[in-house]
Amino acid sequence: MKRIARLTAAFVAAVLLLFCGHQLYFRAAAESNDRACATAIEADQLEKLTDDPAGWLAASGIDYVIRDGYGYDRMDRPVFTLTATDDGSIPLALVENHTRTGVNTSPLPGQANPMVKTLYMYDDYANRMVGDDSAQIEDLLFRAAVDRGMRLLILTPFSDQDGKIYTEPAVYAGCLSALQTRIEARGLTLNGEFSCMVLDSRADLPLPILLQKMLMLLSAAVFPCGAAIVVASTARTNADGRSVRRCLLGLLLCTAAGAAVVSALMTDPRYLLGLDVFSGVKIALLLPMAASGGLLVWTLRHDLLLRNGWKSWLTLLLVLAAVCGVYLLLTTRSGDYPGWTSEVEAALRTWLEHTLYVRPRTKELIFAAPCIPIFLWACRRGKAALKLLCGLGVCLECVSVVNTFCHGVAPLRISVIRSLLGLGIGVALGGLLCLLLYFLDKNIGKRGKAGGRHK
Secondary structure, three states, X not given: OXXXXXXXXXXXXXXXHHHHXXXXXXXXXXXXXXXXEEEEEEHHHHHOOOOOHHHHHHHHOOOEXXXXXEEEOOOOOEEEEXXXXXXXOOOEEEEXXXXXXXXXXXXXXXXXXXXXXXXXXXXXXXXXXXXXXXXXXXXXXXXXXXXOOOOEEEEOOOEOOOOOEOOOHHHHHHHHHHHHHHHHOOOOEEXXXXXXXXXOHHHXXXXXXXXXXXXXXXXXXXXXXXXXXXXXXXXXXXXXXXXXXXXXXXXXXXXXXXXXXXXXXXXXXXXXXXXXXXXXXXXXXXXHHHHHHHHXXXXXXXHHXXXXXXXXXXXXXXXXXXXXXXXXXXXXXOOOOOOOOOHHHHHHHHXXXXXXXXXXXXXXXXXXXXXXXXXXXXXXXOOHHHHHHHXXXXXXXXXXXXXXXXXXXXXXXXXXXXXXXXXXXXXXXXXXHHHXXXXXXXXXXHHHHHHHHHO
16 A cells, blocks of 8 residues: 555656646746846826927936827837737737736737736836836836836836925936846846737646636645645654654645645646736645644643643743734734734845845744744754744745745846745844753753752
């Protein structure tokens, strides 16, 4: 039976490997040819800014003007359309809706137009001027182009929170010049031409839409549950060399497999172009965390409850409070409109975005990834409460990484780099915390022994 089970597992793994390799090859090829960005502005918005449209456009650096649903270049030729049309030669601009759950205008059934992912600067996007500083608008455009793969950026008049509209073309030119420098460092261009995402038809999945969505949700939840099993198994050990290697290898395989399968299933124009989005984010986040919490509590029940009487119950209550905090973090900080963000965190995010190639996810960098070395240290030292709390953090790292790849519009290489940066920096921070815990534990232990001898 064991041999049959191993052969079955090997066969399933081989099929998944071939499937993921096939899909991700075509996705990477499509994304490598989709690197050019351009800007546009609507004619009626332009009228609010100047009486000399041609001169203002030339001075601002904006590439196209939109009239009657068509975008025109400086030679007054239509280069894209905002409305579904039977003309298959003009690219269709798929404008991301305000909630980032789809697009404002869907293509007609069977429409053959090339399609370009498009950002429209809604009022709460454009009102981020601070004095004459357009840095916040620049950051928004940067994230749209780099993180979400938008290749056509439709600008609206810049304004501040008080409603003041900025009409000087130099403000727009300065913002776009700074944006060009930043995105060129990420392999993109901003020089008047935009590119369209074109996926090879050999990557088409002959699956019903509902089945495809179910498989994506299943993959995003099941593989992190595998990581929860690995964490619970490691919590039983004293983290010797063999246990550590098995733990790290198991976490790597579960995380990489979940990310690869979800990305392969999302290699579909509907997801890559933002026509549809991943469904079931909260389930994919909370189900593996619930599994991890249950497995860890069961594994550590004797250490948590049976050794020190009421003190153990108090410890368990504190740990459970921390677990509830983790769950609250997940439910309020996931999605496109996360909960409260402090000024310190906002400043940290901005600094990371300007310093690194791409900004890692905050919960991975600050909480999840640092828990990996601390969890292994806690296993080594036999600290049950810390094993429970940091074990949840380790599972959260796997869950968050897989969730990163559930965003179809995000370029694959950006998601990979984001995850690797978060993991690397987070583990380094966790290593430093391990050193601090080691010295604290050592000094407290010495004081405890000295006090015992004194008595």
